Amino acid sequence: MLKNVPRIQDLFTTDGLEEGHNELEIGTGLSRTFVVSLYPRDIYIGWLDDIFRLGDIDLSIQINPVPDRQVILALTKQLASVQAQWIQDKKSGYILNLPGLVETANNLESLRTTVQTNRDKVFFGEIFITVHATNNEELQNKCNVLLDILARSATRVNSCMFRQLDGFKSVLPVANLKIQDFWRNLNCGNVAACMPINSPELSHSSGELFGFNYYTGSPIFFNQFLGPPEMPNPHILVIGEAGSGKSTGIKVISLRNSILGVKHVFIDVENEYEKVTNNMGGVNINIKGGEPTGINPLDIEVEENKDGSKRVPITDKVMEIRQLLSVMKGGLSGEKLTNRELALIEESTMEEYRERGITSKPESLYETSRTVDGVLKLGKVKKEMPTLSSLIERLAEKPGGEELAQTFKPFLHGGSLGLFDCQSSVNISDTPAVCFNIQEIKDEFSRVYAMFVIMGWVWQKFAQKNRHIKKQITVDEFWRLMKFKDGALFAEEIGRRGRKHNAGLVIGTHSLVEFSGDEGQAVLNSCFTKVIMRQNEAQVSNIVERFSLSDGCKEFIQQARPGECLLKIGSKTTAMQIIPAPFEFELIDTRPAEEREVAM
Ligand SMILES: Nc1ncnc2c1ncn2[C@@H]1O[C@H](COP(=O)(O)OP(=O)(O)OP(=O)(O)O)[C@@H](O)[C@H]1O
Ligand SMILES: [Mg+2]
DSSP, X not given: XXXXXXXXXXXXXXXXXXXXXXXXXXXXXXXXXXXXXXXXXXXXXXXXXXXXXXXXXXXXXXXXXXXXXXXXXXXXXXXXXXXXXXXHXXXXXXXXXXXXXXXXXXXXXXXXXXXXXXXXXXXXXXXEEEEEESSHHHHHHHHHHHHHHHHHXXXXXXXXXXXXXXXXXXHSTTOOOSOOTTOEEEEXXXXXXXXXXXXXXXXXXXXXXXXXXXXXXXXXXXXXXXXXXXXXXXXEEEEOXXXXXXXXXXXXXXXXXXXXXXXXXXXXXSSOSHHHHHHTTOEEEXXXXXXXXXXXXXXXXOEEOTTSOEEOOHHHHHHHHHHHHHHHXXXXXXXXXXXXXXXXXXXXXXXXXXXXXXXXXXXXXXXXXXXXXXXXXXXXXXXXXXXXXXXXXXXXXSTTTHHHHHHTGGGSTTSTTGGGOSOOOXXXXXXXXXXXXXXXXXXXXXXXXXXXXXXXXXXXXXXXXXXXXXXXXXXXXXXXXHTSHHHHHHHHHHHHHHHHTTEEEEEEESOSGGGOHHHHHHHHHTOSEEEEOOXXXXXXXXXXXXXXXXXXXXXXXXXXXXXXXXXXXXXXXEEEEOOOOHHHHHHHOOSOHHHHHHHO
């Protein structure tokens, strides 16, 4: 009985196979296999990606590690022979080849040293490429294009003439190499660069056009809100030196995803998101030093849980206020809050809410009537919230709290930093985009303070609401916040909670120096997507180490032009070019007109 059942091979094998002198006829198709015989002098990341443009091809990369002692022995022998040749040539007055021999000897010696010191390894590599086509003409055309593509990167391939069947078997993923005469030496960097980075999965099946694959030109679609497993969180880190195109990249993705319904909040340090916000139909809020802003850090809102239940996150708020006051004290005096002071702040904050009858129950936030600005409001009216003044006043009344309360005086109404000591009066609930422009705050610490408060406030009023709406909070020049440990902790907290509320954090920074330490690492880890733009010499090694990038990637980001970047989603990386459309550039480029003309 079992004899008459189809075998698994019957389900996919072709009718037959015929080996020609330089091609293989498989079923109704043709194929030709090549083996790489000459590698480029410098193998860069993605050097093989272009060949995928040919469509139906198979690429097989065989890598075998070589024991170090064998490598060192072979290199020493080769080095001795090159040096002997140099001596002989010099003695006989044949000087033409001397510089080349010196260079070869240096290369051999440096490779030997890196292997000896365990900084590199040598591998044997063999690469096969099979081109498939439906007829002879198509095969010929495809093979010509393949040779052209490879010639551009100084790579030579040999066709497996008279051994096409062996070549085909070598390409199959069964590690059965029938052709073994094209092994070449590769080091770790070369091997890493052989891995195809044109990972098709990197382009999502939904979302907006983010950029184009740098090597193949294929479009890369990106959906930060795709959710697990592809996108465990929607947060994006954009890093690059000044002028590398960070803000441009952020604006491009924001403009494009806003069309798909993503709501935006920008915290704008350089007054460059105004046009983009206007284009989205949003509002711009200018924050100026010394003027009340209508933003109250002690304002608290109902948070919606995944199961639809609601609560007032009092404990999270208390934690946030502790961090805020830590930043305030640290910024003014450079000192940290002591444990006793932290306890006093916590106690006072709790009391502030308790006194107003605010508990974790949502209805506790409202009362049935209240007079607001001389007008009696009836119905479900939000209670008056504690403010920095009321909190600090309470703190001053506590035994041992008086001195601490004095420290916070500049942050109260009328003080030089009193811009957030007020009731909330700004309404951002019904607008598709809001830009908080803090450029006019000149003093560095006040800026950080403003960033911190606005982020917390935006969290309450925007991020944790309407779970079903996709939201993006963009903070360019994020490194400022990272200078304070509590700023980092807060950012990490927002990142962690944002995921659950469909709120993505997009952070732009020119440096990672401020991201050292556990808190900094936690913020980096919380961004599943990283866009890495051009890096200068001083930064590049740090970036390569922190993001585990290969040598090829390192070279790429050292030479990248504005808009060229590495897109790293989880562990997958691709080289990408962000190309704004002309009408987008109009909104994005905020340079003065004269400056633009000079650049053109
Ligand atoms: N994708 C791109 N295509 C073409 N030009 C670009 C691109 N991105 C940036 N540029 C050019 O580079 C300039 C600097 O870009 P951008 O302001 O985005 O850099 P940045 O990294 O945010 O700089 P900074 O650190 O100073 O804020 C822009 O004015 C623009 O002319
Ligand atoms: Mg910028």
